[in-house]
Amino acid sequence: MYLRPTFMGFETAKRGLTASQKGLDIAGQNLVNWDSAGYTRQRITQVAIATDSYRSRYSASKVGIAGQGVDITGIDQTRDTFLDKRYREETSDVGYFEQSSTILNDIQAALNEYNPKNDTGLRSAILSVNDALQNFSTHAYSETYANIVATEFKNLAQTLQQVSSKLQNARDQQVYDLDVSVQNVNKMLQQVAGLNKTIMDDVAQRRDSAYFGPNELLDERNLLLDELSKYMDLEYSTNGDGTVTVMVNDHIVVSGKNYDKLMMVENPDTDVVGVRWVSTNDTANIQSGSIKASVDYLNGRGPALKNPGETIEKGFFYYQDQLDTLAQTLANVVNQVIPEVDADGNIKTDDNGNTIYRKLLGGLSDEMGADGKYHVKDDVPITANNLSITDQWSADPGYVIVQRNEEGATENVSNYALALAQAMSDGVHLFDGNGSEFNGTFLDYIKGYVTTLAEDVSYAENRHTATSVIQANLNDSRDEVAGVVVDEEVANVMLYQKTLSAASRLMTAMDEALDVIVNKTGLVGRS
Numbered sequence: 001m002y003l004r005p006t007f008m009g010f011e012t013a014k015r016g017l018t019a020s021q022k023g024l025d026i027a028g029q030n031l032v033n034w035d036s037a038g039y040t041r042q043r044i045t046q047v048a049i050a051t052d053s054y055r056s057r058y059s060a061s062k063v064g065i066a067g068q069g070v071d072i073t074g075i076d077q078t079r080d081t082f083l084d085k086r087y088r089e090e091t092s093d094v095g096y097f098e099q100s101s102t103i104l105n106d107i108q109a110a111l112n113e114y115n116p117k118n119d120t121g122l123r124s125a126i127l128s129v130n131d132a133l134q135n136f137s138t139h140a141y142s143e144t145y146a147n148i149v150a151t152e153f154k155n156l157a158q159t160l161q162q163v164s165s166k167l168q169n170a171r172d173q174q175v176y177d178l179d180v181s182v183q184n185v186n187k188m189l190q191q192v193a194g195l196n197k198t199i200m201d202d203v204a205q206r207r208d209s210a211y212f213g214p215n216e217l218l219d220e221r222n223l224l225l226d227e228l229s230k231y232m233d234l235e236y237s238t239n240g241d242g243t244v245t246v247m248v249n250d251h252i253v254v255s256g257k258n259y260d261k262l263m264m265v266e267n268p269d270t271d272v273v274g275v276r277w278v279s280t281n282d283t284a285n286i287q288s289g290s291i292k293a294s295v296d297y298l299n300g301r302g303p304a305l306k307n308p309g310e311t312i313e314k315g316f317f318y319y320q321d322q323l324d325t326l327a328q329t330l331a332n333v334v335n336q337v338i339p340e341v342d343a344d345g346n347i348k349t350d351d352n353g354n355t356i357y358r359k360l361l362g363g364l365s366d367e368m369g370a371d372g373k374y375h376v377k378d379d380v381p382i383t384a385n386n387l388s389i390t391d392q393w394s395a396d397p398g399y400v401i402v403q404r405n406e407e408g409a410t411e412n413v414s415n416y417a418l419a420l421a422q423a424m425s426d427g428v429h430l431f432d433g434n435g436s437e438f439n440g441t442f443l444d445y446i447k448g449y450v451t452t453l454a455e456d457v458s459y460a461e462n463r464h465t466a467t468s469v470i471q472a473n474l475n476d477s478r479d480e481v482a483g484v485v486v487d488e489e490v491a492n493v494m495l496y497q498k499t500l501s502a503a504s505r506l507m508t509a510m511d512e513a514l515d516v517i518v519n520k521t522g523l524v525g526r527s
Helices: 008-032 081-111 122-137 143-205 215-231 290-298 316-334 391-395 413-425 442-482 486-520
Strands: 042-048 070-077 235-238 244-248 251-255 262-266 273-277 361-364 387-389 429-433 436-440
Touching: 008 042, 008 070, 008 486, 070 215, 081 143, 081 215, 081 290, 081 316, 081 442, 122 143, 122 413, 122 442, 143 215, 143 244, 143 251, 143 262, 143 273, 143 290, 143 316, 143 387, 143 391, 215 244, 215 290, 273 290, 316 361, 316 387, 316 413, 316 429, 316 442, 387 391, 429 442, 436 442
Parallel strands: none
Antiparallel strands: 042 070, 235 244, 244 251, 262 273, 361 387, 429 436
């Protein structure tokens, strides 16, 4: 019969005490961190100690060394890698549509037309022009009414300039925000690489099977990966040394302790912005996330692309084109109504017999004249940012009144004022710009692109809501696995408390048994 080692029972009890105490420690760790950001529930992994077959291979029986207790192999985290992957994929979509709706709302605020009661937008300015022209059409010789018309056209031009400026300011802010996002991503990539190194060193230094891993560092890294997924779509894999390799569209951005960086670039000629990888200077082909949304809408020109790097999204370039088309069409229409007349009251024509019209609107030069002022010039392309009434009209509000000859007013002088009023209020015009054509009045045109913007805003907000719901559901599923349930941990505390008491009682029983063996064996019958 193979005899058990004398102190084996103490070892068994000691291991039981150790396991129970560590179980209490980890249950307490879970309880106090139940609401810590990124914390993953931990649990001890324990196994029964097997008989050492090598040491006892010559024994007739292994019964004598059975029952050596429990061993803690490590402290594990309860995470589901598939749920992590799904959550981060959905977070990228949430980041994209959240940023899309933010940018589109900024565009909407800059255009200042989404509120029907708004009295400071383009529609209100055009309505004021129409009212002034209607009054002028019934008082075609009145300098007073002509002056009101000039004032309202000046206000309309200034409103277009203000809206264009607000749109540009909103874009400049979004460019700045994109640069901040790029810097945040770079900082997080650096942190992931730093955690990789620390975790790798920790894994390399472990010496025994009872490995207590750097779970808190793993939590920190997982939290960073969650945060990064809002900015861009990630692919990642866990390596045997504890590190993770992070890729974006097959481009490795973190490998071990090494990491790549993003940089934002802007073309000064086209204003197109983009993001590139520092290591290769290649365009970062990000497929989702807030950075993708920023690039899409900062460079969004709609279906008619003009420059490399532009996108088909209806973003800042698209709505700037709409404003420019409005300004150009407005100038084309207004400048083809009031004719020039000679001293005799006859309408002037060019060499081809075409009527020469008075130019009322034009493009304001950005070069100051000799008199220290800025002037409208024929060779300056008209945009929403430079539309202005001409120098002649500005100097003489009565420029819209056809000159009278010595015998009286020219023929049908009031019809020109009326024609201008009809062209502005009821005239159907072709708005040809950005690869698309629109037939309608000025108010119809504004309503058209405002409606398009409202639909895009609604779509982005609805998609953001839908993806957020899916993300929340996935996060709940993750919490069911990785989150701390207080009631469960309290039950674990009570369980480990009982096993600790039982192991202590086993230690006492072993001590009493050893006392009998050492001090009382062979004394029976002695006097």
